[in-house]
Amino acid sequence: MVALAYTVAFEGVEARPVEVQCAISPGVPAFAIVGLPDKAVSEARERVRAALNALSIALPSKRITVNLSPADMPKEGSHFDLPIALALLAALEVLPHDDVARTVALGELSLTGLLMPVIGALPAAMAAAEDERMLLCPRACGAEAAWVDATKVIAPASLAEVIRHYTGAHVLEPAVPGEVTDAPAARDLRDVKGQERAKRALEIAAAGRHHLLMTGSPGSGKSMLAARLPGILPPLTPIEALETSMIHSLAGLLDEGGISRVRPFREPHHTASMPAIVGGGRAAKPGEISLAHNGVLFLDELPEFPRPVLETLRQPIETGEVMVARANAHIRYPCRFLLVAAANPCRCGHLAEPDKACGRAPLCGEDYLGRISGPLMDRIDIRLEVPPVAFSDLDLPPSGDGSAEVAARVAAARTRQAARFDGREGLRTNADAEGQVLEGIAAPDPEGRELLTKVAERFALTARGYHRVLRVARTIADLDDSDDVRRPHVAEAVAYRLSTAPTS
Structure with missing residues:
Protein backbone atom coordinates (compact mmCIF):
# COMPACT_ATOMS: atom_id res chain seq x y z
CA MET A 1 0.00 0.00 0.00
CA VAL A 2 1.21 3.53 -0.79
CA ALA A 3 0.79 6.25 1.83
CA LEU A 4 0.35 9.85 0.66
CA ALA A 5 1.33 13.21 2.10
CA TYR A 6 1.40 16.62 0.45
CA THR A 7 3.79 19.55 0.38
CA VAL A 8 4.84 22.30 -2.04
CA ALA A 9 7.75 23.23 -4.29
CA PHE A 10 8.39 26.92 -4.81
CA GLU A 11 8.56 28.51 -8.24
CA GLY A 12 8.94 32.19 -7.52
CA VAL A 13 6.05 33.32 -5.33
CA GLU A 14 3.95 30.37 -6.48
CA ALA A 15 3.79 27.20 -4.41
CA ARG A 16 3.33 24.16 -6.65
CA PRO A 17 1.63 21.14 -5.01
CA VAL A 18 3.81 18.06 -4.57
CA GLU A 19 2.47 14.61 -3.70
CA VAL A 20 4.77 12.61 -1.42
CA GLN A 21 4.26 8.89 -2.03
CA CYS A 22 5.81 6.32 0.32
CA ALA A 23 5.88 2.58 -0.34
CA ILE A 24 7.37 -0.13 1.89
CA SER A 25 8.06 -3.35 0.02
CA PRO A 26 10.06 -6.56 0.51
CA GLY A 27 13.62 -6.53 -0.71
CA VAL A 28 17.11 -5.46 0.24
CA PRO A 29 16.82 -2.85 3.06
CA ALA A 30 17.15 0.63 1.59
CA PHE A 31 15.71 4.12 1.88
CA ALA A 32 15.48 5.90 -1.49
CA ILE A 33 14.06 9.31 -2.37
CA VAL A 34 13.25 9.84 -6.05
CA GLY A 35 11.51 12.57 -8.05
CA LEU A 36 14.30 15.00 -8.97
CA PRO A 37 15.44 15.91 -5.43
CA ASP A 38 18.37 18.24 -4.81
CA LYS A 39 21.11 17.51 -2.28
CA ALA A 40 19.13 18.90 0.67
CA VAL A 41 16.10 16.73 -0.18
CA SER A 42 18.23 13.63 -0.71
CA GLU A 43 19.80 14.12 2.72
CA ALA A 44 16.30 14.18 4.25
CA ARG A 45 16.40 10.39 4.63
CA GLU A 46 19.19 10.66 7.20
CA ARG A 47 17.44 13.40 9.16
CA VAL A 48 14.14 11.49 9.08
CA ARG A 49 15.87 8.26 10.15
CA ALA A 50 17.60 10.00 13.08
CA ALA A 51 14.42 11.82 14.15
CA LEU A 52 12.40 8.59 14.18
CA ASN A 53 15.18 6.82 16.06
CA ALA A 54 15.02 9.59 18.69
CA LEU A 55 11.34 8.69 19.14
CA SER A 56 12.20 4.98 19.41
CA ILE A 57 10.53 4.24 16.07
CA ALA A 58 12.60 1.71 14.15
CA LEU A 59 12.45 1.43 10.39
CA PRO A 60 11.64 -2.05 9.07
CA SER A 61 14.24 -4.15 7.28
CA LYS A 62 12.53 -3.58 3.95
CA ARG A 63 12.86 -1.34 0.93
CA ILE A 64 11.45 2.14 1.53
CA THR A 65 10.80 4.25 -1.56
CA VAL A 66 9.64 7.86 -1.40
CA ASN A 67 8.54 9.46 -4.67
CA LEU A 68 8.01 13.20 -5.02
CA SER A 69 5.40 13.72 -7.72
CA PRO A 70 5.43 15.26 -10.29
CA ALA A 71 8.80 13.63 -10.76
CA ASP A 72 10.00 16.05 -13.46
CA MET A 73 9.69 19.14 -11.23
CA PRO A 74 12.90 20.10 -9.36
CA LYS A 75 12.58 19.74 -5.58
CA GLU A 76 14.79 22.02 -3.51
CA GLY A 77 15.06 22.79 0.18
CA SER A 78 14.95 21.15 3.58
CA HIS A 79 11.19 21.73 4.02
CA PHE A 80 10.53 18.29 2.48
CA ASP A 81 11.69 16.59 5.72
CA LEU A 82 8.34 16.77 7.51
CA PRO A 83 6.10 15.58 4.64
CA ILE A 84 8.49 12.66 3.98
CA ALA A 85 8.32 11.73 7.66
CA LEU A 86 4.49 11.97 7.61
CA ALA A 87 4.19 9.71 4.57
CA LEU A 88 6.59 7.22 6.11
CA LEU A 89 4.74 7.17 9.44
CA ALA A 90 1.45 6.68 7.59
CA ALA A 91 2.97 3.77 5.65
CA LEU A 92 4.10 2.27 8.98
CA GLU A 93 0.50 2.59 10.28
CA VAL A 94 1.66 4.96 13.03
CA LEU A 95 -0.51 7.80 11.68
CA PRO A 96 -3.93 7.56 10.01
CA HIS A 97 -3.69 7.66 6.22
CA ASP A 98 -6.71 9.88 5.64
CA ASP A 99 -5.69 12.60 8.10
CA VAL A 100 -2.17 12.77 6.66
CA ALA A 101 -3.56 12.96 3.10
CA ARG A 102 -5.66 15.99 4.09
CA THR A 103 -2.55 17.94 5.12
CA VAL A 104 0.00 20.10 3.35
CA ALA A 105 3.20 19.94 5.39
CA LEU A 106 6.56 21.63 5.35
CA GLY A 107 9.37 21.77 7.89
CA GLU A 108 12.95 20.75 8.54
CA LEU A 109 13.72 18.01 11.07
CA SER A 110 16.60 18.11 13.49
CA LEU A 111 18.30 14.87 14.50
CA THR A 112 16.41 14.99 17.81
CA GLY A 113 13.00 15.35 16.15
CA LEU A 114 12.55 19.08 16.64
CA LEU A 115 10.96 21.05 13.80
CA MET A 116 13.15 23.84 12.47
CA PRO A 117 11.74 26.94 10.70
CA VAL A 118 11.79 27.12 6.92
CA ILE A 119 11.02 29.82 4.36
CA GLY A 120 7.83 30.07 2.35
CA ALA A 121 5.18 29.32 4.99
CA LEU A 122 2.89 32.10 3.73
CA PRO A 123 2.71 30.98 0.06
CA ALA A 124 2.44 27.37 1.28
CA ALA A 125 -0.62 28.34 3.33
CA MET A 126 -2.13 29.94 0.23
CA ALA A 127 -1.59 26.70 -1.70
CA ALA A 128 -3.12 24.66 1.14
CA ALA A 129 -6.19 26.90 1.14
CA GLU A 130 -6.63 26.44 -2.62
CA ASP A 131 -6.49 22.64 -2.21
CA GLU A 132 -8.80 22.78 0.83
CA ARG A 133 -6.23 21.12 3.06
CA MET A 134 -4.81 21.91 6.49
CA LEU A 135 -1.27 23.27 6.79
CA LEU A 136 1.27 21.68 9.12
CA CYS A 137 4.42 23.71 9.71
CA PRO A 138 7.01 24.37 12.46
CA ARG A 139 5.91 26.46 15.41
CA ALA A 140 8.24 29.29 14.39
CA CYS A 141 6.37 29.56 11.07
CA GLY A 142 2.84 29.27 12.43
CA ALA A 143 2.22 32.97 13.08
CA GLU A 144 3.26 33.80 9.51
CA ALA A 145 1.14 31.08 7.87
CA ALA A 146 -1.90 31.86 10.01
CA TRP A 147 -2.40 35.15 8.17
CA VAL A 148 -4.14 33.04 5.52
CA ASP A 149 -7.41 32.60 7.36
CA ALA A 150 -8.87 30.37 4.63
CA THR A 151 -7.08 27.32 6.00
CA LYS A 152 -6.38 25.77 9.39
CA VAL A 153 -2.73 26.02 10.46
CA ILE A 154 -1.22 23.63 13.00
CA ALA A 155 2.26 24.53 14.21
CA PRO A 156 3.91 21.87 16.41
CA ALA A 157 7.37 22.22 17.86
CA SER A 158 8.51 18.64 17.26
CA LEU A 159 7.71 15.43 15.44
CA ALA A 160 6.52 13.95 18.73
CA GLU A 161 3.83 16.65 18.94
CA VAL A 162 2.81 15.82 15.37
CA ILE A 163 2.28 12.17 16.28
CA ARG A 164 0.32 13.04 19.42
CA HIS A 165 -1.86 15.44 17.42
CA TYR A 166 -2.75 12.94 14.70
CA THR A 167 -3.33 10.07 17.14
CA GLY A 168 -5.55 12.24 19.34
CA ALA A 169 -3.30 12.00 22.40
CA HIS A 170 -2.91 15.78 22.47
CA VAL A 171 -4.69 17.82 19.80
CA LEU A 172 -2.97 21.13 19.09
CA GLU A 173 -4.82 24.42 18.82
CA PRO A 174 -4.62 26.27 15.48
CA ALA A 175 -1.92 28.91 15.19
CA VAL A 176 -2.85 32.58 15.42
CA PRO A 177 -1.54 35.32 13.10
CA GLY A 178 1.45 37.37 14.15
CA GLU A 179 1.12 41.02 15.02
CA VAL A 180 1.13 43.75 12.41
CA THR A 181 4.60 45.26 12.53
CA ASP A 182 4.61 48.86 13.69
CA ALA A 183 6.19 51.38 11.39
CA PRO A 184 9.52 52.72 12.65
CA ALA A 185 9.73 56.41 13.34
CA ALA A 186 9.90 58.01 9.90
CA ARG A 187 12.40 60.73 9.12
CA ASP A 188 10.71 64.07 8.58
CA GLY A 426 -2.92 46.04 -12.92
CA LEU A 427 -3.94 49.69 -12.44
CA ARG A 428 -3.26 51.23 -9.05
CA THR A 429 -1.43 54.49 -9.75
CA ASN A 430 -1.07 56.87 -12.67
CA ALA A 431 2.28 55.30 -13.52
CA ASP A 432 0.45 52.08 -14.46
CA ALA A 433 -1.84 53.71 -17.04
CA GLU A 434 -1.08 53.34 -20.73
CA GLY A 435 -2.76 53.35 -24.12
CA GLN A 436 -6.36 54.44 -24.32
CA VAL A 437 -6.67 54.44 -20.52
CA LEU A 438 -3.88 57.04 -20.27
CA GLU A 439 -5.37 59.16 -23.06
CA GLY A 440 -8.73 59.04 -21.32
CA ILE A 441 -7.54 60.12 -17.87
CA ALA A 442 -4.67 62.47 -18.77
CA ALA A 443 -5.79 64.27 -21.91
CA PRO A 444 -4.82 67.91 -21.30
CA ASP A 445 -6.91 70.93 -22.15
CA PRO A 446 -6.24 72.67 -25.54
CA GLU A 447 -3.59 74.98 -24.06
CA GLY A 448 -1.85 72.12 -22.33
CA ARG A 449 -1.98 70.02 -25.50
CA GLU A 450 -0.45 72.88 -27.51
CA LEU A 451 2.39 73.27 -25.01
CA LEU A 452 3.11 69.54 -24.92
CA THR A 453 3.14 69.35 -28.71
CA LYS A 454 5.65 72.19 -28.96
CA VAL A 455 7.90 70.60 -26.33
CA ALA A 456 7.73 67.20 -28.04
CA GLU A 457 8.78 68.74 -31.35
CA ARG A 458 11.45 71.03 -29.88
CA PHE A 459 13.14 68.41 -27.71
CA ALA A 460 12.34 65.32 -29.82
CA LEU A 461 10.49 63.49 -27.08
CA THR A 462 10.10 59.78 -27.68
CA ALA A 463 6.64 58.24 -27.58
CA ARG A 464 7.52 56.84 -24.17
CA GLY A 465 8.71 60.24 -22.96
CA TYR A 466 5.52 61.88 -24.24
CA HIS A 467 3.34 59.44 -22.32
CA ARG A 468 5.40 59.75 -19.17
CA VAL A 469 4.92 63.52 -19.22
CA LEU A 470 1.17 62.90 -19.44
CA ARG A 471 1.30 60.57 -16.43
CA VAL A 472 3.20 63.08 -14.32
CA ALA A 473 0.84 65.87 -15.38
CA ARG A 474 -2.13 63.73 -14.33
CA THR A 475 -0.55 63.21 -10.90
CA ILE A 476 0.14 66.93 -10.50
CA ALA A 477 -3.52 67.58 -11.32
CA ASP A 478 -4.54 65.01 -8.69
CA LEU A 479 -2.43 66.79 -6.08
CA ASP A 480 -4.12 70.00 -7.18
CA ASP A 481 -7.51 68.28 -6.67
CA SER A 482 -8.33 68.96 -10.32
CA ASP A 483 -10.40 66.71 -12.57
CA ASP A 484 -8.78 68.22 -15.67
CA VAL A 485 -5.14 68.32 -16.73
CA ARG A 486 -4.42 71.97 -17.50
CA ARG A 487 -1.53 73.88 -18.97
CA PRO A 488 0.21 74.60 -15.57
CA HIS A 489 0.17 70.89 -14.79
CA VAL A 490 1.71 70.05 -18.15
CA ALA A 491 4.29 72.83 -17.78
CA GLU A 492 5.46 71.53 -14.41
CA ALA A 493 5.64 67.95 -15.73
CA VAL A 494 7.68 69.10 -18.72
CA ALA A 495 10.04 71.07 -16.46
CA TYR A 496 10.84 67.92 -14.50
CA ARG A 497 11.27 65.90 -17.67
CA LEU A 498 13.83 68.27 -19.15
CA SER A 499 15.65 69.11 -15.94
CA THR A 500 18.84 67.10 -16.48
CA ALA A 501 20.72 65.75 -19.46
CA PRO A 502 20.43 63.66 -21.45
CA THR A 503 16.92 64.71 -22.46
CA SER A 504 14.39 62.67 -24.40
Missing part, protein backbone atom coordinates in the same frame (compact mmCIF):
# COMPACT_ATOMS: atom_id res chain seq x y z
CA LEU A 189 11.01 66.32 5.57
CA ARG A 190 11.35 69.25 7.96
CA ASP A 191 14.90 68.04 8.64
CA VAL A 192 15.83 69.04 5.08
CA LYS A 193 16.75 72.73 4.90
CA GLY A 194 15.86 74.39 1.62
CA GLN A 195 15.44 72.15 -1.45
CA GLU A 196 11.77 73.08 -1.87
CA ARG A 197 11.74 72.03 -5.52
CA ALA A 198 13.22 68.67 -4.62
CA LYS A 199 10.59 68.17 -1.93
CA ARG A 200 7.87 68.97 -4.46
CA ALA A 201 9.34 66.43 -6.89
CA LEU A 202 9.45 63.85 -4.10
CA GLU A 203 5.76 64.47 -3.37
CA ILE A 204 4.80 64.02 -7.03
CA ALA A 205 6.87 60.84 -7.30
CA ALA A 206 5.20 59.39 -4.21
CA ALA A 207 1.70 60.34 -5.33
CA GLY A 208 1.89 58.68 -8.76
CA ARG A 209 4.75 56.16 -8.35
CA HIS A 210 6.93 58.07 -10.79
CA HIS A 211 10.59 57.18 -11.11
CA LEU A 212 12.93 59.94 -9.95
CA LEU A 213 16.57 60.84 -10.62
CA MET A 214 18.33 63.46 -8.49
CA THR A 215 21.62 64.93 -9.71
CA GLY A 216 23.74 67.19 -7.57
CA SER A 217 27.11 67.76 -5.96
CA PRO A 218 28.13 65.73 -2.89
CA GLY A 219 26.39 66.84 0.28
CA SER A 220 23.48 68.56 -1.44
CA GLY A 221 20.97 66.29 0.31
CA LYS A 222 20.06 63.67 -2.31
CA SER A 223 20.33 60.68 0.02
CA MET A 224 18.70 62.65 2.82
CA LEU A 225 15.69 63.36 0.63
CA ALA A 226 15.40 59.76 -0.53
CA ALA A 227 15.53 58.48 3.04
CA ARG A 228 12.43 60.57 3.84
CA LEU A 229 10.35 59.15 1.01
CA PRO A 230 8.92 56.27 3.12
CA GLY A 231 7.50 58.84 5.53
CA ILE A 232 5.20 60.32 2.88
CA LEU A 233 4.04 57.10 1.22
CA PRO A 234 0.65 55.65 2.21
CA PRO A 235 0.64 52.30 4.04
CA LEU A 236 0.26 49.12 2.05
CA THR A 237 -3.27 48.04 1.29
CA PRO A 238 -4.18 44.53 2.53
CA ILE A 239 -3.71 43.10 -0.98
CA GLU A 240 -0.35 44.83 -1.39
CA ALA A 241 0.77 43.71 2.08
CA LEU A 242 0.01 40.08 1.19
CA GLU A 243 1.84 40.34 -2.15
CA THR A 244 4.90 41.89 -0.53
CA SER A 245 4.90 39.51 2.42
CA MET A 246 4.85 36.46 0.15
CA ILE A 247 8.07 37.63 -1.48
CA HIS A 248 9.64 38.46 1.88
CA SER A 249 8.55 35.04 3.17
CA LEU A 250 10.52 33.34 0.40
CA ALA A 251 13.51 35.50 1.30
CA GLY A 252 13.16 34.74 5.03
CA LEU A 253 12.62 38.39 5.95
CA LEU A 254 9.38 38.13 7.95
CA ASP A 255 10.14 38.71 11.63
CA GLU A 256 8.25 36.36 13.97
CA GLY A 257 5.37 36.01 11.56
CA GLY A 258 4.55 39.71 11.60
CA ILE A 259 3.25 41.32 8.44
CA SER A 260 4.16 44.95 7.88
CA ARG A 261 1.96 47.61 6.32
CA VAL A 262 5.05 49.77 5.75
CA ARG A 263 6.20 49.99 2.15
CA PRO A 264 9.63 48.39 1.56
CA PHE A 265 12.64 50.64 1.16
CA ARG A 266 15.60 48.83 -0.38
CA GLU A 267 18.94 50.53 -0.96
CA PRO A 268 21.51 48.10 -2.41
CA HIS A 269 25.14 49.18 -2.67
CA HIS A 270 26.54 49.92 -6.12
CA THR A 271 28.81 46.86 -5.84
CA ALA A 272 25.77 44.53 -5.85
CA SER A 273 25.81 41.85 -8.53
CA MET A 274 23.17 41.29 -11.18
CA PRO A 275 21.59 38.27 -9.38
CA ALA A 276 21.44 40.36 -6.19
CA ILE A 277 19.55 43.13 -7.97
CA VAL A 278 17.21 41.27 -10.35
CA GLY A 279 17.17 37.83 -8.70
CA GLY A 280 18.90 34.55 -9.34
CA GLY A 281 21.72 32.67 -7.73
CA ARG A 282 21.00 29.41 -5.99
CA ALA A 283 17.34 28.42 -6.39
CA ALA A 284 16.66 31.66 -8.32
CA LYS A 285 15.83 33.73 -5.25
CA PRO A 286 14.13 37.15 -5.52
CA GLY A 287 16.43 40.13 -5.97
CA GLU A 288 16.31 43.66 -4.63
CA ILE A 289 13.82 44.84 -7.26
CA SER A 290 11.34 42.18 -6.12
CA LEU A 291 12.01 42.80 -2.43
CA ALA A 292 11.10 46.44 -3.21
CA HIS A 293 7.75 45.39 -4.74
CA ASN A 294 5.07 47.95 -3.82
CA GLY A 295 7.79 50.07 -2.26
CA VAL A 296 10.95 52.03 -3.08
CA LEU A 297 14.21 50.97 -4.69
CA PHE A 298 16.90 53.58 -3.96
CA LEU A 299 20.04 53.39 -6.09
CA ASP A 300 22.62 55.81 -4.73
CA GLU A 301 25.57 56.69 -6.98
CA LEU A 302 23.65 55.36 -10.00
CA PRO A 303 26.48 55.68 -12.56
CA GLU A 304 28.72 53.55 -10.32
CA PHE A 305 26.51 50.51 -10.81
CA PRO A 306 27.82 48.15 -13.51
CA ARG A 307 26.31 48.91 -16.91
CA PRO A 308 24.83 45.39 -17.39
CA VAL A 309 23.08 45.67 -14.00
CA LEU A 310 21.48 48.98 -14.93
CA GLU A 311 20.35 47.69 -18.30
CA THR A 312 18.52 44.79 -16.68
CA LEU A 313 16.23 47.33 -15.00
CA ARG A 314 14.72 48.49 -18.27
CA GLN A 315 12.19 45.69 -18.73
CA PRO A 316 11.12 45.42 -15.05
CA ILE A 317 10.47 49.17 -14.95
CA GLU A 318 8.08 48.82 -17.87
CA THR A 319 6.32 45.54 -17.02
CA GLY A 320 6.37 45.44 -13.22
CA GLU A 321 7.71 41.89 -13.21
CA VAL A 322 10.99 40.11 -13.90
CA MET A 323 11.67 36.70 -15.39
CA VAL A 324 14.70 35.03 -13.81
CA ALA A 325 15.78 32.58 -16.50
CA ARG A 326 18.36 29.94 -15.66
CA ALA A 327 19.28 26.61 -17.21
CA ASN A 328 17.14 24.74 -14.69
CA ALA A 329 14.60 27.39 -13.71
CA HIS A 330 12.36 30.05 -15.24
CA ILE A 331 10.92 32.01 -12.33
CA ARG A 332 8.68 35.07 -12.55
CA TYR A 333 8.68 37.59 -9.69
CA PRO A 334 6.59 40.76 -9.33
CA CYS A 335 8.61 43.98 -9.02
CA ARG A 336 6.33 47.03 -9.22
CA PHE A 337 8.64 49.46 -7.45
CA LEU A 338 9.28 53.20 -7.33
CA LEU A 339 12.84 53.82 -8.51
CA VAL A 340 14.66 56.70 -6.84
CA ALA A 341 18.21 57.25 -8.06
CA ALA A 342 20.90 59.72 -7.09
CA ALA A 343 24.03 60.71 -8.98
CA ASN A 344 26.84 63.20 -8.83
CA PRO A 345 27.22 65.39 -11.94
CA CYS A 346 30.69 63.95 -12.54
CA ARG A 347 33.23 61.71 -10.84
CA CYS A 348 34.65 64.46 -8.62
CA GLY A 349 31.14 65.80 -8.03
CA HIS A 350 31.94 69.50 -8.48
CA LEU A 351 31.19 70.06 -12.15
CA ALA A 352 29.01 73.12 -11.41
CA GLU A 353 31.64 74.71 -9.13
CA PRO A 354 34.52 76.09 -11.25
CA ASP A 355 36.79 76.60 -8.25
CA LYS A 356 36.51 72.92 -7.28
CA ALA A 357 36.00 71.15 -10.62
CA CYS A 358 38.77 68.98 -12.03
CA GLY A 359 40.73 69.78 -15.19
CA ARG A 360 38.60 67.51 -17.36
CA ALA A 361 35.40 69.53 -16.94
CA PRO A 362 32.97 69.49 -18.68
CA LEU A 363 33.93 66.27 -20.51
CA CYS A 364 34.12 64.37 -17.22
CA GLY A 365 30.43 65.09 -16.60
CA GLU A 366 29.42 63.84 -20.02
CA ASP A 367 31.46 60.68 -19.58
CA TYR A 368 30.16 60.05 -16.07
CA LEU A 369 26.43 60.53 -16.69
CA GLY A 370 26.90 58.85 -20.06
CA ARG A 371 27.11 55.58 -18.18
CA ILE A 372 23.34 55.83 -17.82
CA SER A 373 22.02 54.74 -21.19
CA GLY A 374 19.43 56.72 -23.11
CA PRO A 375 16.80 53.93 -22.98
CA LEU A 376 17.10 53.74 -19.19
CA MET A 377 17.01 57.52 -18.81
CA ASP A 378 13.93 57.60 -21.03
CA ARG A 379 12.11 55.49 -18.43
CA ILE A 380 12.74 57.98 -15.62
CA ASP A 381 9.78 60.34 -15.25
CA ILE A 382 11.25 63.09 -13.08
CA ARG A 383 14.78 64.41 -13.43
CA LEU A 384 15.90 66.89 -10.87
CA GLU A 385 19.01 68.96 -10.23
CA VAL A 386 19.63 69.35 -6.51
CA PRO A 387 21.78 72.45 -5.83
CA PRO A 388 24.14 72.58 -2.86
CA VAL A 389 22.92 74.18 0.35
CA ALA A 390 25.03 76.92 1.88
CA PHE A 391 26.21 76.20 5.41
CA SER A 392 24.67 79.51 6.52
CA ASP A 393 21.22 78.14 5.58
CA LEU A 394 21.55 75.24 8.01
CA ASP A 395 20.71 77.52 10.95
CA LEU A 396 17.47 78.70 9.37
CA PRO A 397 14.16 77.42 10.79
CA PRO A 398 12.43 74.55 8.95
CA SER A 399 10.70 75.62 5.75
CA GLY A 400 7.80 74.07 3.91
CA ASP A 401 5.48 71.32 5.08
CA GLY A 402 6.58 68.35 7.12
CA SER A 403 6.14 64.70 6.21
CA ALA A 404 2.72 64.49 7.86
CA GLU A 405 1.22 67.26 5.71
CA VAL A 406 2.81 65.94 2.52
CA ALA A 407 1.71 62.39 3.33
CA ALA A 408 -1.89 63.58 3.65
CA ARG A 409 -1.78 65.12 0.18
CA VAL A 410 -0.16 62.00 -1.26
CA ALA A 411 -2.81 59.80 0.33
CA ALA A 412 -5.58 61.98 -1.09
CA ALA A 413 -4.05 61.77 -4.57
CA ARG A 414 -3.72 57.98 -4.28
CA THR A 415 -7.36 57.77 -3.21
CA ARG A 416 -8.40 59.71 -6.32
CA GLN A 417 -6.43 57.31 -8.48
CA ALA A 418 -7.91 54.24 -6.79
CA ALA A 419 -11.41 55.57 -7.38
CA ARG A 420 -10.56 56.42 -11.00
CA PHE A 421 -9.25 52.94 -11.83
CA ASP A 422 -11.95 51.27 -9.72
CA GLY A 423 -10.07 48.02 -9.15
CA ARG A 424 -9.10 47.44 -12.79
CA GLU A 425 -6.48 44.72 -12.85
